[in-house]
Amino acid sequence: MNSQWKSFLESQSAQISADGEVSFVCDDPFPPCALFDLSHLGLIRVSGEDARDFLQGQFTNDIREVTPQHSQLSAYCSPKGRMLANFRIFLHQDDYILQMPRDTHAVVLKRLPMFVLIAKAKVTDASDELVSIGLAGDCAEALLRKQVENVPAQPGEVTRQGELTLIRVPGEPARFQVCGTAEGISTLWQELAKEGQPANRDYWSLLDIRAGIPTVRQQTVEAFVPQMTNMQQIDGVSFTKGCYTGQEVVARMKYLGKLKRRMYLASVDSDTRPQPGDELFAPGSASGQGAGKVVNASPSPKGGFELLVVAEIKSFEENNLHLQGDSGPKLTPSTLPYGFEEA
Structure with a gap:
């Protein structure tokens, strides 16, 4: 965890365990206007002039559709078509950022660089460099509009303001995440906390569950092919992008198999x-x-x-x-x- 962000959270009455687990004492664990620290999600940065082409051959979705205005869900499969991890991928300051739980983050961070070979691409851990927070509730859009000029309107849409990257996340009520520097996120948090109430990761996970967004965890690495977890229903799989690791199995399930x-x-x-x-x-x-x-x-x-x-x-x-x-x-x-x- 970023040390500056850790100190800021502690100043906001957060309790942080030795392994970095952040928790708040909440009168209401499911507040109607909820503000989340997302430090339980690891971040991987992929940079370099060949980054897009390199990632295109690794993941289930079409990386060409990740733009400064659009993020996507995707998955990283074994050669047998089983998911090692799934994640949201977006651009932040022209680099690709992969966001996923810390346990599968470790799996991808170890495995992905092995396939860079001669590509001009670099895979690094950005978890201690960047900070992500979330905001959810009927209040969320109006509250963000007080702080930023452009709020993403559709799920998956991305906007930027300075060093901040904002993403509208699928689900009801309205839900957003913001990624940026510890300094910028701390300033934003203080403003959002005037109306938003800090909530814990269980509530953020509940909103993912209700939105039908699966999360591969350490216990389920290689347990599912993407279609088993509805990744094709939430725009997490492209069947037209071409080859990637595990693609033959995933395609066969769609065209020849029976789920x-x-x-x-x-x-x-x-x-x-x-x-x-x-x-x-x-x-x-x-x-x-x-x-x-x-x-x-x-x-x-x-x-x-x-x-x-x-x-x-x-x-x-x-x-x-x-x-x-x-x-x-x-x-x-x-x-x-x-x-x-x-x-």
Whole structure:
């Protein structure tokens, strides 16, 4: 974590653990106008004149569509087409920035430079250099307009002001993230905090879950092909961009295969928090691989947990999924904010 930003957060009554976990004591853990520190997300910078062409051969999405005005979701796959990580990628001061959880950030930061070879591209850790914050709520757009001239209007859209890069993130209520220097972000935070209330990462994760945005974690590295987690439904996969690592498997799933599992939104009444990679069970399931896995889960304002799961289509449609065993807590299906493509 950037030392200047750490000191600033502590001045704002944040509690920071030895491993860098930031938390605030919140009267309301789900405030209507929520301000987030996003230090739990690592940042990787890819720079150099060959950066775009290099990344084009690595990721599932078409990097040519990442512009100063547009960000995108993408994934990094193994040769078997299984996701090692997924992330948002955007331009900041002409360099590509990849944003993802710290555990998969370590995986990508170690692996990606191995394939640079003779390309004029450089892969570096920007997590201690740049700072990211989030803002969510019906207040968010109006509150940002008091501080910046141009607020992104559509999900994925990017605007800039000075050294700040602003991105509108999918989901309801309105949600934004801002990336920049510790000094610039600290100044912005102080202004936003006049109306926004600091909230913790669980709430930001909940908003991702409700938006149907999966996050690969250390426990689920190489667990899913992109289509299992609906990456193609949220503009995270291009089927026309050409070759990239794992592309043959991903394309074969689209054109020749039949998807037997996909990602769903659900809730569960459980005293134990579901963890990424936890197995799902369905009485009578014929699959020898289990009925599915938890992708992400976060506490719900209604009690229990809301979660994204990759599950057998049949078992989900029969409302027959459980945690911890065939007779464990039963999942209650919810509706994603997007539909599924027709077969």
